[in-house]
Amino acid sequence: AAKPKFPNIEWSANDSYLLWQVISEAEKEENRKVLFGKKLDQVCNSSPANKAAVHKRIAAAVIPTLFALDGATAGDRVKGRIAALITTYRSYACNVTSTGRGVQKNHILEGQDSPEDISEDGTTAGWIASVPRDGPDHDTPERARNIWEQVEQEWPFFPRLHRL
Secondary structure (H helix, E strand, O other): OOOOOOOOOOOOHHHHHHHHHHHHHHHOHHHHHHHHOOOOOOOOOOOOOOHHHHHHHHHHHHOHHHHHHOHHHHHHHHHHHHHHHHHHHHHHHHOEEOOOOOEOOOOOOOOOOOHHHOOOOOEOOHHHHOOOOOOOOOOOOHHHHHHHHHHHHHOOOHHHHHHO
């Protein structure tokens, strides 16, 4: 018998409920360590689970009906969604233009960047380096706090992915 067609997953439905669930599962220590590596304060970063197994574990938790239909495909869909989240996070974290006009196409940042903040490719990733894992704090420069707030308004997943 032929395999049934795997349905599309509406990741953004219900205020992106499934995306928030994927992020919550990725934040679990056993998943985060495999997908994103160890935290700075941890000595060991080894884990017997591989990324494919973690993607399947997240799929089983987030989309159990689809996982029951085809676990491998469900895991692949989760893998793709996590990759898309990471790509979007990196674009917000790194693609602040040297023209002082903000995140590319979004015009977040007003004002000029100092020459030491501009990388060879013309981006200014320095702002994110001054933001701790849990988000801006009293030591975070005002410029970085302002960018953070505007990025968070545009893409609410940013703070949770920054923590990973």
